[in-house]
Amino acid sequence: MNSLPPLRQPCPPGTCTCRRDELREEPGADLRILRLTRHEEQRLLERLENIRSLADLERLQQRMHEQLGIRLSISPSHNEVRSMRGIAIDFVEQPGLCRKTRQAIPAAIRRGLERQPEIAYRLLDAHDLLRDA
Template identity: 60%
Template sequence: MLQAPTFPIRTECPPGACVCQRDALLAEPGGDTRILRLTREEEKKLLAHIDGIASYAELNKLSERLRSQLGVVLQITPSHNEVKSARGLSIVLEDRPGLCRKTRQAVPSAIRRSLERHPDIIYAILDAHDLLGPN
């Protein structure tokens, strides 16, 4: 029997539309259900917050909050080839049970839009990965 957490959780996706394994996560005793706190309404707030990111420090803070509050790891890495825009960066939310397919696509897209508006963040990411440093 599924035991519902004491906080509001994301409603399940239509059958066949997602592979988030929400029910398996809920059935697992002692499973990490933090990701299920990201309801559709909360996801909209998160995407609005991401659209407002204007610095590398804010992006790092967002990444840390995703990890601590939802258990989701955000990875932003430059391509091995030349990076001319936000399209040259790999932005991925690590796959984990309970994380909806649409969320895994929406969050990186929102980050990419924010990076396109603030190219200085892209330079900071490149610098953090030592791509602009001495060879």
């Protein structure tokens, strides 16, 4: 029996900028992001909050791209980094990604980095301009 995976419920009209309707109307569009139900989103946020290493964070980034099509970049901002807010977490523009999810994922990552500050130090080391000198 082939059953379709559950899809995320649409946001109320006018409250979100996810462009979900455009995504569903476009032929050949990547619909993987619609598989991120609210329950699955909570599980993802929990996993992001409980990261244990930089490799674990990178693995989660890769899995989000493979399973949901979410491209996420995490790097130190161009200015000085004094707290976890100084780490830039940016999404590649993607139709179907809810505004609330776009805010919740970086918040969960920052909470995970605050719990495990050595991950943030490894992230800073990985982006060091003088690492190859």
